[in-house]
Amino acid sequence: MNSPFGGVWVVFRRELVTVRRTPGYAVLAAGLLVVLAGLVAVGGGGATGFVPAVVDLLLPAEVLVPLLAVVLGYRSLFADAASGELSVIRTYPVSATGYVFGVLLARTVALVALVGGPFALVGAYVWLTAAPDTGIFATHAGVDSPVLFVRFIALVVPFGAAYLALSAAVSTVATSRRSAVALALLALLGGVLAGDLAVLRSLSAGASPGGIAGSVALSPNGAFRGLVFEHVIGVAFAPEGGFVQTGRAVASLVGWTVGGTVVSVAAVAFGPRVGVAVERLRGSVGR
Secondary structure: OOOOOHHHHHHHHHHHHHHHOOHHHHHHHHHHHHHHHHHHHHHOHHHHOHHHHHHHHHHHHHHHHHHHHHHHHOOOOHHHHHHOHHHHHOOOOOOHHHHHHHHHHHHHHHHHHHHHHHHHHHHHHHHHHOOOOOOHHHHOOOOOOHHHHHHHHHHHHHHHHHHHHHHHHHHOOOOOHHHHHHHHHHHHHHHHHHHHHHHHHHHHOOOOHHHHHHHHOOOHHHHHHHHHHHHHHHHHHOOOOOOOOHHHHHHHHHHHHHHHHHHHHHHHHHHHHHHHHHHHHHHHHHO
16 A cells, blocks of 8 residues: 555455455346347357458447446446445545546456457357358458457447446436436436437538548447447458548547546545535525
8 A cells, every 4th residue: 555556456456356246247247148149140140250240249239338337337436435435445545546546447357357258259159150251251352350350349348448437427426326327327328329319410410421430439339330340340341441530539439438537536536525615605504
C-alpha cells in the first residue's frame, strides 16, 4: 500500500474475489456461449469459415456484449457506496482514482474472460468444422483466416469495456438498486439505439452519405460495427475499405471508456462532499 499502485492492486484483488464468488456471472457466460454456438450452427457460419461466422455473430454481439458489460458494471461502484464499504475503504490510503481503477480493471479482466472466452470457443469450433473450400471465397478475392476471427474478438473486448465504464459511471448516481438497474438499462438502450437513430435522422434530413462514415463512429455500437466491417469482413469483401474512419472509431471507443472512468472518479471523489454541502444547505434553509 506504500507504492502509488498499492491501493489499486488491493482493490483489484478484492474485486476479482467478488466476481469469482458471484455464480450468476458464470451462468451468463455459459448462456452467451450457448447463444453464440447456436447462432453459428443455425446460420451456417461454422461450416463455411471465419468471416461468415463473424457475419452471423456481428448483430447479436452488438446487443449481447453491451448487456453482459452492463450487468458487470451497473453495481460495481454503487454496491460499495450503498453498503458503506466505500467509506471504510476510503479510510485506508486508497485514492478515489486508485479505487475506481482497481474496480474497473478487475471488472475488465472479468469481461475478457466472460465474453472473450465464449467467442474464442466458438472460433475454435469454426476452425474444427469449417470446410476447406468455401463458396463465399469462390466469388470474392480474399483469404479466410483465424486471424480475422482473432481481430473480431480483439474488437469485442474494447467495445464491452466502453459499456462497462459507462455503466459504472451511471451506477455512481444511483440511489437504490432499482434505480441502478433503471439507469443501466437506459444507458444500454441509449448506446445501442441512439447512434443509429441519429444517423437515420441525419439521412432523412438530407445529410451527405459521404459524411455518414464519420457520424457512425460517434456511438460505441457504430464504432464497433464499422471497425468489424473495415478490418474483418471488409478484408474479404471490399479491400479498399471506406466503411468507417478507423482513427475516429478507435478514439470513440477509447473516449467512452475514459469518459466513463473520469465521471466515476469524480463522483467517488466529490460525491460525499456534494452530499454534505446539500445537507448543510437544507439545514440552513430549515432554520
